[in-house]
Amino acid sequence: MTGASPGGPSAGGAGAPPHFGPGSSSAVLLRRLELTIRRRLDGLLQGDHLGLVPGSGSEAGDARAYHPGDDVRRMDWPVTARTQTPHVRETVADRELETWVVLDLSASLDFGTADSEKRDLAIAGLAAVGHLTVRGGNRLGAVVTTGERVDRYPAVPGRLAADRLLRAVVATPRAASGRRGDLAAALDSLRRPPRRRGLVVVISDFLGDLDWERPLRGLSARHELLAIEVVDPRELELADVGLLTVVDPESGQTLEVPTGDADVRRRFAEGAAAQRAEIAAALRRAGAGHLRLQTDRDWMADVVAYVAHRRRAGTGGASR
Numbered sequence: 001m002t003g004a005s006p007g008g009p010s011a012g013g014a015g016a017p018p019h020f021g022p023g024s025s026s027a028v029l030l031r032r033l034e035l036t037i038r039r040r041l042d043g044l045l046q047g048d049h050l051g052l053v054p055g056s057g058s059e060a061g062d063a064r065a066y067h068p069g070d071d072v073r074r075m076d077w078p079v080t081a082r083t084q085t086p087h088v089r090e091t092v093a094d095r096e097l098e099t100w101v102v103l104d105l106s107a108s109l110d111f112g113t114a115d116s117e118k119r120d121l122a123i124a125g126l127a128a129v130g131h132l133t134v135r136g137g138n139r140l141g142a143v144v145t146t147g148e149r150v151d152r153y154p155a156v157p158g159r160l161a162a163d164r165l166l167r168a169v170v171a172t173p174r175a176a177s178g179r180r181g182d183l184a185a186a187l188d189s190l191r192r193p194p195r196r197r198g199l200v201v202v203i204s205d206f207l208g209d210l211d212w213e214r215p216l217r218g219l220s221a222r223h224e225l226l227a228i229e230v231v232d233p234r235e236l237e238l239a240d241v242g243l244l245t246v247v248d249p250e251s252g253q254t255l256e257v258p259t260g261d262a263d264v265r266r267r268f269a270e271g272a273a274a275q276r277a278e279i280a281a282a283l284r285r286a287g288a289g290h291l292r293l294q295t296d297r298d299w300m301a302d303v304v305a306y307v308a309h310r311r312r313a314g315t316g317g318a319s320r
């Protein structure tokens with residue numbers, strides 16, 4: 001389907017990322033995005049924090065009360081015996097994390113019927129990942145695919161480098177209609193040559209064939225994985241707006257949909273739910289964490305909730 005974000009180039013509802021449309025000042029909008037991310041995340045991440053850092057480290061950290069779901073191998077028995085309350089021992093994650101983001105900016109991301117386009121939300125997701133990971137010598141790199149081109153940005157440490165990466169991604173030309181993206185090839189490019197263990201974040205709507213599952217599973221053998229799924233509400237259910245002409249931006253196929261027919265809307269919703277369930281199952285099989293961002297929701301609230309959940313669950317027990 002095709003669509004456009006409501007409002008002007010920088011319009012957005014409450015909780016929406018800025019719209020990086022033609023004629024907009026990317027520098028101003030990126031600054032606004034940075035301030036939003038800092039305001040919402042910095043309070044959560046004061047002191048040691050998990051963020052998106054993978055795995056357990058080698059340095060012992062503090063003991064804390066056991067929560068259901070914690071790894072029982074990390075039980076701190078001396079503290080448990082002394083307090084008569086189950087405790088686990090956290091570990092401090094190793095430094096100099098290398099994070100690679102595979103960012104899908106194919107034509108299907110140039111769509112939005114709520115507060116933003118999916119493309120804007122994907123760029124905002126990249127900005128949040130950078131804020132969560134770039135500190136203490138950590139490096140951030142990216143592979144950006146549009147279907148027409150693949151841009152590779154080497155992993156470089158520092159906040160300034162992350163800002164330059166973000167500006168370059170915002171300036172990436174939009175793919176022409178009728179060009180299908182190749183997420184699987186972008187993922188494969190991270191497997192050769194092999195890299196040190198780190199974090200791989202995939203930002204996409206994951207629409208189309210599931211040919212990306214195999215290379216994603218291959219990456220899971222060496223890296224922690226996080227998949228950020230970007231969704232628009234009209235991809236989940238149709239509104240009753242009469243006869244609607246929709247265009248698949250990656251194939252150019254045009255279809256007229258009688259949205260006034262309740263049975264058509266029901267079958268569309270059922271098919272969309274089945275598709276999203278299949279995507280979620282493929283991500284689970286690949287061993288990836290799964291964060292969904294929607295154009296009609298407060299995306300930062302969803303990011304904060306995900307980070308807070310990882311902090312409580314303590315995946316691998318790492319703190320940072």
